Amino acid sequence: MTESRKDTDLIMVVTSDIAGQLRGKAMPHSAREERSSIGVGWTPTNVFQTSLGPIADTPWGALGDLILRPDFSTLVDLKIPQYGVDECFVMGNVLTLDERRWECCLRGQLASAVETLRRTHGLSVSAAFEHEFHYSGAEGQEGLGYSLEALRRLGSFPNRLMDALNWAGLVPDTFSPEFGPAQCEVTVKPNEALRAADDAVVLREITRAVAVGLDARASFTPIVDPKTVGNGVHVHFSLFDLDGQPVDHDARRPNGVSDKAGSFLAGVLKYMPDFLCMTAPSVASYMRLTPHRWSAAFNNLGVQDREAAVRICPVFKSGADEDVSAKFHFEYRASDAAASPYLLLAAIVRAGTSGLDEALQPPQATGMDLTEAGEAELFEISVSRLPGSLAEALDGLESSDWARSAFGDVLVDTYLRHKRCEVELMQDLSDDEICARYAAVY
Numbered sequence: 033m034t035e036s037r038k039d040t041d042l043i044m045v046v047t048s049d050i051a052g053q054l055r056g057k058a059m060p061h062s063a064r065e066e067r068s069s070i071g072v073g074w075t076p077t078n079v080f081q082t083s084l085g086p087i088a089d090t091p092w093g094a095l096g097d098l099i100l101r102p103d104f105s106t107l108v109d110l111k112i113p114q115y116g117v118d119e120c121f122v123m124g125n126v127l128t129l130d131e132r133r134w135e136c137c138l139r140g141q142l143a144s145a146v147e148t149l150r151r152t153h154g155l156s157v158s159a160a161f162e163h164e165f166h167y168s169g170a171e172g173q174e175g176l177g178y179s180l181e182a183l184r185r186l187g188s189f190p191n192r193l194m195d196a197l198n199w200a201g202l203v204p205d206t207f208s209p210e211f212g213p214a215q216c217e218v219t220v221k222p223n224e225a226l227r228a229a230d231d232a233v234v235l236r237e238i239t240r241a242v243a244v245g246l247d248a249r250a251s252f253t254p255i256v257d258p259k260t261v262g263n264g265v266h267v268h269f270s271l272f273d274l275d276g277q278p279v280d281h282d283a284r285r286p287n288g289v290s291d292k293a294g295s296f297l298a299g300v301l302k303y304m305p306d307f308l309c310m311t312a313p314s315v316a317s318y319m320r321l322t323p324h325r326w327s328a329a330f331n332n333l334g335v336q337d338r339e340a341a342v343r344i345c346p347v348f349k350s351g352a353d354e355d356v357s358a359k360f361h362f363e364y365r366a367s368d369a370a371a372s373p374y375l376l377l378a379a380i381v382r383a384g385t386s387g388l389d390e391a392l393q394p395p396q397a398t399g400m401d402l403t404e405a406g407e408a409e410l411f412e413i414s415v416s417r418l419p420g421s422l423a424e425a426l427d428g429l430e431s432s433d434w435a436r437s438a439f440g441d442v443l444v445d446t447y448l449r450h451k452r453c454e455v456e457l458m459q460d461l462s463d464d465e466i467c468a469r470y471a472a473v474y
Contacts, residue, residue, distance in 0.1 A: 037061050037109065037120070044121040045072050045102045048138055048233055048372040050450045051083040052313065052474065056100060056124060064104070071101035074126055079136045080450055083314075083370070083473045088453035098134055100124040106230050108200050110238070115192050116245025119237065123230055135442035138374040139229070145381040145438075146225045153388050155279065155292070157381055158270045160222040161232035161373060162363075164210055164263040165239065166256050166471075169248025172213025182209030186216070193218065193242045200238050202231050212261045216250075222268065225377055232265070232373035252369035253471040254317045258463040262320030264327060265369050267377060268345065270361040271296060281360035287335055287344055287397050288360060294394020297333055297342055297362065299387020300380055301395050301414075304331040304341060304366070306432035307379040308418055309425035309451060311367035315458040316470045318421050321366060323403045328366035330402045332415045333395040341366050341418070344397065366418065369474055382438040423455050 039062035046056035057072040076092040106123040126137035133140035149155050169189060176182040183190065186209065194204040203221035210217045218239065223231055236252055243250040255262035271279050271293055282290035289297070312321055323329045326338050334340025343363040347356045367376050396413050410416060419425035426448055429435050436444050458466050 037111070042120065043102075043107070043109075045100055045124040046121050047074075047100055047124050047126055048229075048374055049079055049081070050136070050138070050313075050372065050375070050447055051081060052370045052372050053081075053083055054121070054233065054237065055081065056121075068102060068104055071099040071124065071127070074098040074100040076134075076136070079446060080453075082450060082454050082457065084454060084457050084469060086453065086457065088450045090449070097129060099127040099129065099131075101127055106234075108234055108238070110196060110199055110241075112196060112199065115196060115242060117196055117238075117241045119241050121237070123233065135440045136446050138372045138378070139226070141439060141443065142229055142374040142378040142381070143226055145378040145385070149381055149385045149388075150274070152385065153292075154274050155388075156272045156274070157225040157377075158222045158272060159225055159228035159377060160205075160220060160268045161228065161235070162217065162219045162264075162266040162268060163232070163235060163239075163252065163369065164215060164217045164265070165250050165252045165369070166212070166215050166263065167243060167248060167250050168214070169243060169246050170214045172215075174213055176209070176213070177211035177215075178209060185209075187246070189242065189246055189248070190216075192245070193239055196238050196242050197235060200234050202234060210261075212256075215261070215263070222270070225381065229373040229377050236369060251471050251474055253467070253474040254312070254314055254368040254370055255320045255467055256471050257467055258319050261325065262316075262327065263368060264320070264365060265367045265371070265373075265376070267364040267367060267380065268361055269364065269377075269380065278357045278360065280362070281357040286394070288356075289344065289394055291394065292388065293362070295387045295390075295392045296384035297387065298392035298395045299385065299390070300342060300364065300383045301331045301333060302392065303383040303386060303432075303434055305416065305419060305425075305428045306435050307383060307429065308366060309422060309429050310379045310447070311364070311371050311376045312425070313422070313451060314368070314370035314470055315422050315455060316466050317368050317370060318419070318425075319463065319467070320368065321418060321420075323401075328418065330398075330410075330415050330417055332398045332402060332413075335397045335399065337398070338365070340398065370470070378439075386434065386438070422451065426451055426455070 042058040044058040046054040076096040080088040205219040208217040280293040328341040
């Protein structure tokens with residue numbers, strides 16, 4: 033059972049930022065009612081804090097003030113002494129002093145993207161984030177991927193984690209000892225888009241907290257070793273109409289993808305090279321996004337293909353007469369936990385909305401090793417190799433008129449400054465040193 037709080041116990045109001053970190057300010061429980069309306073103070077330059085230490089070049093310097101206002105419907109308040117867990121935080125929205133959404137509030141960016149999709153096309157998005165991470169409290173050994181022995185070596189950690197996630201208000205789905213030594217995967221049930229991103233934030237932090245309670249550490253770094261597998265964040269998503277009916281599936285169409293869903297997917301794939309730096313936002317991310325590594329290297333649609341950028345997922349029917357439309361969905365795979373869940377999902381929604389706006393034709397699903405295809409063959413199916421480095425991906429963002437229209441100049445320019453600073457901080461390090469730096473951060 034969780035324990036009650038004293039008035040002086042702290043609640044931290046947090047925002048998920050460009051660095052993929054939760055930052056904010058704490059207040060005592062006794063201030064909850066007052067702070068629910070006035071929030072806590074915040075400053076524009078906070079968004080330039082990199083995950084590696086230095087503050088990127090900022091146009092604001094010491095100037096400016098913002099409001100970080102808590103959304104108490106997201107409150108996580110867990111005090112489980114037997115697990116060594118004591119967490120109390122709430123997601124906040126960053127506002128200007130005249131109560132407008134600040135352009136660099138990533139939760140606000142997702143809320144705006146969802147509102148636009150709803151207003152322009154009468155659609156909503158349901159999503160679930162599938163997380164991989166490494167756990168330091170177990171003896172890792174190659175060859176034990178997915179095995180009962182690997183689960184056994186994790187000790188009480190998996191059961192504690194699922195219990196704590198449940199206490200935090202998430203609906204646990206699966207836990208797996210993954211392919212890599214001491215690598216794990218955890219999933220929760222889908223939620224509407226904004227809440228799904230909230231859930232992703234909560235899942236990461238509770239996972240870390242449960243690990244600390246066992247004198248261990250959970251790292252969601254994109255890759256722990258350049259020679260091994262990486263840790264992805266796979267976003268499963270579905271489209272629904274305003275009556276809550278699924279619209280992804282049409283048995284008459286190729287691969288069962290409806291025209292609406294096809295246009296949405298076509299937008300995601302078309303603009304993926306423009307926004308990739310937002311979903312794979314670290315230097316180390318691009319060590320993972322390489323062919324034959326069970327991650328995405330091309331902007332393609334695949335049928336049950338775990339190297340596709342977007343995958344049409346299989347439907348597991350509970351009965352012969354079951355309607356598959358409720359379970360039919362897609363998975364975006366070119367992402368990791370260096371990304372803010374809010375910006376990650378906002379990019380998918382914005383790109384998909386553009387696909388609907390432009391009435392793009394559904395993409396042709398690939399069924400081959402794309403590294404064996406020539407440029408002409410890739411061009412014929414509108415597929416291209418994704419950027420091979422963060423620097424290259426940032427160039428794609430900078431040159432994208434679509435991105436500036438979708439996210440606004442302020443966020444795009446801020447993002448470029450922040451992430452180019454990160455590239456510079458890593459430029460003289462070896463791949464092993466880069467992996468170690470990110471493993472320490474995430």
